[in-house]
Amino acid sequence: MILYINCCVREASRTDRLARRVLELLGGEVKELRLYEEDLRPLDRGTLKRRTALIEQGSYGDRMFEYAKQFAAADSIVIAAPYWDLSFPAPLKVYFENIYVTGIVSEYTEEGVPRGLCRAKRLIYVTTAGGPYDPTYSYGYVKSLAEDFFGIPEVSLVKAEMLDIVGNDAEEILRKAMDDVVLRTYRFYGWETATVKDKNGLTPRDYYDLLAGIWSADTCAPRMRHEWSPANITRGQCSITAFLIQDLYGGKVLGVPLKDGNYHCFNVVGNCVFDLTSEQFGDVKLDYTDCPEQSREVHFAKEEKRQRYELLKEKLRESIAEKLSLS
Numbered sequence: 001m002i003l004y005i006n007c008c009v010r011e012a013s014r015t016d017r018l019a020r021r022v023l024e025l026l027g028g029e030v031k032e033l034r035l036y037e038e039d040l041r042p043l044d045r046g047t048l049k050r051r052t053a054l055i056e057q058g059s060y061g062d063r064m065f066e067y068a069k070q071f072a073a074a075d076s077i078v079i080a081a082p083y084w085d086l087s088f089p090a091p092l093k094v095y096f097e098n099i100y101v102t103g104i105v106s107e108y109t110e111e112g113v114p115r116g117l118c119r120a121k122r123l124i125y126v127t128t129a130g131g132p133y134d135p136t137y138s139y140g141y142v143k144s145l146a147e148d149f150f151g152i153p154e155v156s157l158v159k160a161e162m163l164d165i166v167g168n169d170a171e172e173i174l175r176k177a178m179d180d181v182v183l184r185t186y187r188f189y190g191w192e193t194a195t196v197k198d199k200n201g202l203t204p205r206d207y208y209d210l211l212a213g214i215w216s217a218d219t220c221a222p223r224m225r226h227e228w229s230p231a232n233i234t235r236g237q238c239s240i241t242a243f244l245i246q247d248l249y250g251g252k253v254l255g256v257p258l259k260d261g262n263y264h265c266f267n268v269v270g271n272c273v274f275d276l277t278s279e280q281f282g283d284v285k286l287d288y289t290d291c292p293e294q295s296r297e298v299h300f301a302k303e304e305k306r307q308r309y310e311l312l313k314e315k316l317r318e319s320i321a322e323k324l325s326l327s
Contacts, residue, residue: 003074003120004032007081007092014163014174019080019126021178022158026076033070035091040067042094055102068101076122077152079142083129083161087137096145106149116151121192123152124183128174130164153192154205156183188234189266189288190274198248200320204267204274207245210319211276211312215241219312222304234277239265239299240309241277244316246296254291265294 004023008016023030043051047064054062060069071077081088099105106114123146125139139157146152160177163170186205188194194204215237220228224236234241242253242265251270255263264286266275273288300306 001074002026002028002030002076002078003071004030005035005077005079005092005095006032007035007079007089007095009036009089010082013080013082014160014170015080015082015126015128018128018158018160018174018177018181019078021181022078022124022126022183025181025183026078028075031070031074033067035089035095038091038095040091040094040098043097051101058103060101060104064098065101065104067095068099068104071099071150072105072118074118074120076124077120078124078126080126081138083127083133083138086134087141088127100145100149106151114149116149118150118152120150120152122154122156123150124156124158126158128159128163128177129161131162133159133161147195153195154186187279188274188276189278189286190272193272194274196249196269196272200248200324202248202320202323204245204249204272204276206323207248207316208276210316210323211237211241214312214315214319219308221308232280235280237280237312238275238277239263239294240305240312241265242267242294243296243299243309244313245276247313253294253296254288255294256286256288256291263292263294265299266291 002023004019006016006019008019041047051064054060054065079092081092102108103117105118106116108114123142125142127133127138135157139159143155143157146155158177158181160174162168163173186208188208191205191208197203212233215233217225217228219237219240221236228235239253245267246253249267249269251272252268253265254268255265258264264275264277264281266273266278266288275286275288278286300309
């Protein structure tokens with residue numbers, strides 16, 4: 001079920017139009033929640049006291065928890081909220097206050113670290129702005145909640161901005177934004193939890209996007225070049241990619257033993273395990289448990305591999321610089 005959280009008050013809302021394009025592309029059953037029509041209220045002293053007591057008892061049968069349960073059970077979530085006063089309309093903040101229930105959408109470890117309990121693998125935030133859009137206090141806030149507290153791994157933004165600037169064609173801008181909507185999906189192993197960020201603020205999913213435009217026959221292992229193609233871009237790229245990712249995040253490079261005696265390299269950064277080049281194996285499922293650590297010195301003793309690593313490193317450096325200059 002796709003939960004559509006509609007925080008648009010205008011009848012002919014541009015944000016709602018853009019969001020419905022997203023829903024159309026997602027497909028599937030949609031449950032719409034119109035926040036302006038719901039009986040949502042800020043938590044007052046009495047309600048907060050009663051809610052806290054019920055949470056401490058582990059008693060979640062009260063009607064006040066229904067919104068939180070609905071949010072936690074959704075497969076995908078789309079939020080539509082216009083850009084108001086550097087943020088979003090007040091009902092959305094009230095909604096978050098009501099659904100942030102420890103034991104339903106989130107829990108805390110013994111160390112006090114939040115751990116998400118939500119089922120959704122994807123949340124899409126949709127907004128429109130009359131002028132330039134700054135995501136800091138709207139999308140940025142929602143993204144932090146979703147990733148760090150709700151456990152939703154893929155959070156993305158769909159927007160149309162500069163709609164009310166004199167001389168701009170608002171309808172054309174909106175139509176273009178609707179045409180440009182692309183719902184990114186990932187298939188590499190561990191993408192759901194690949195949310196760790198490096199010094200550039202980029203996640204492994206961001207680096208997959210960059211590397212997808214860089215991997216080539218030139219960076220492919222020579223013995224596999226006849227199998228590399230634009231339809232199989234990760235073929236023969238595992239070791240140089242894994243060590244390059246290690247440069248960015250630290251952690252370890254481990255290797256899945258293969259039948260031919262070689263190892264398929266992947267990354268472990270803290271509790272985050274991911275393999276950016278796993279797609280080359282198609283439907284074959286690799287066993288990522290109890291894999292030996294791989295040595296950079298051993299792998300790069302092969303001069304051709306070291307040269308391929310340097311080539312990939314230089315191309316990625318250029319792509320990072322370009323991405324950061326545009327953000």
